[in-house]
Amino acid sequence: MHSCEAGDPAGLAIRDGTPDDIGALQALILEHGPNRWNHLPVDEVRTHVAGIADDRTGAVVTEAGSAIVAVVTYEATDAFERYQPSARAGVAQGHVCEAVVHRDHVGRGIGARLLRAAVARLQALGCVDIYIERHEQNAASAGMMRKAGFIVVDSFADPARRAHGSGRTTVCRMQCAC
Template sequence: MEIRTAQPADVAALRQLIMTHGPNDWNYLPPDGVEQTLSGLASGTVQGLLAEEQGQLLAVMLFDRSDAYPAHRPADIAAGEAAFLIEAVVSRDAAGQGLGSRLLLKVCEILKQQGCRWLCADRHQQNAGSAGMMQKADLQELESFADPERRWSGSRMSTVCGRCL
């Protein structure tokens, strides 16, 4: 398996992976938001890591240098040192094998090398797969809140997670 940086040329394959394997009761994937993120990848404002095996795309992590939840960022870390995990999708064929955690740990390494000191992400409160991936990468739960516009199933709550890098 190869883990590599996502490139603008990967956008079509990433769109296919995200829209085929990402939708479920726990994920918020509005098509316009996905397109905005992929446009950011194409323009260089969004970064990504992907995993492939024998030419088959298995997983992607898309992230940027932004401060999505400033209230949760530690006081000694500047907003410019923060990053946000925008999207994490693992194909159904590769789910449950720790690939998401491996990619997320690699994202943390890359961001740290770039001088980033804080990473946060959000997920559906009841998304056990995402929760496990984040826990294995040392992201701690920081807050859960009602989020009915983005969460239409289960508790309808989002959980913010974060870690120092």
């Protein structure tokens, strides 16, 4: 899958990630994603992004010139079944996995636009409910998710992944109008 969409007002284009992007995406996530709120184990990130090569993982990216400056990765899953409305029990859910914007491009709405693009890709795969997780206190991620249309469905203690602040993960869902 490789398509282009209109760029934002600053001329940044959104396109699908490809296997040729794997190294750049891993580097972007591992360099610009870590902060006290994000759980980004290096081996898990590398394995997840490498899944682009065999379509286990999808990605949408934004480029400035020839450099990738933002990425959102996604996948179809059943990991959020406990949050599914009963009418859609057993239906695959979408999961937005990583959402990282290069620090020089933060605050321009790029992350929210990429989230919406990832949701569209997941809808095309037949996913009606799309889930995303964040640290409960990660205000930047919360704002980006809210702008993209996600609502909070749960927060729970998650000390293994959330070593700072409240130590809680917040799960958000977007129900697509299909």
